[in-house]
Amino acid sequence: MVVGDLLVGKSYAPLEQQRIQSGAAEPQTQASFVNTLKEFIGDTNSLQKDSSEMTDRLLKGEAVDLHDVMISAEKAKTSFQLLLELRNKALDMYREVSRIQV
Numbered sequence: 472m473v474v475g476d477l478l479v480g481k482s483y484a485p486l487e488q489q490r491i492q493s494g495a496a497e498p499q500t501q502a503s504f505v506n507t508l509k510e511f512i513g514d515t516n517s518l519q520k521d522s523s524e525m526t527d528r529l530l531k532g533e534a535v536d537l538h539d540v541m542i543s544a545e546k547a548k549t550s551f552q553l554l555l556e557l558r559n560k561a562l563d564m565y566r567e568v569s570r571i572q573v
Contacts, residue, residue: 508557511554511557512554514550515547515550515551515553515554518543518546518547518550518551519547519550519551521543521547522540522543522544522546522547525539525540525543525544526540526544528540
């Protein structure tokens with residue numbers, strides 16, 4: 472296959488501009504901060520649930536490796552700490568904005 476054959480009749484505009492010009496598809500909307508934050512909260516919640524489930528299985532005596540339980544607990548802990556720090560930074564930012572004199 473020759474590369475020149477692939478480029479016949481194609482414009483050299485970026486791919487997104489080609490899609491817009493041809494009208495084939497709408498450009499994808501960028502994820503907003505709110506959606507990203509909701510997704511992160513959901514991921515943190517699922518990690519917490521997984522960690523709790525693994526701990527319960529270990530306590531019940533089911534066949535679960537201790538290191539898997541510890542790994543899931545640390546993932547949940549780290550994710551929660553990051554979420555907490557994001558919240559703290561958002562509150563600090565809000566306080567700073569509220570102090571601005573208009």
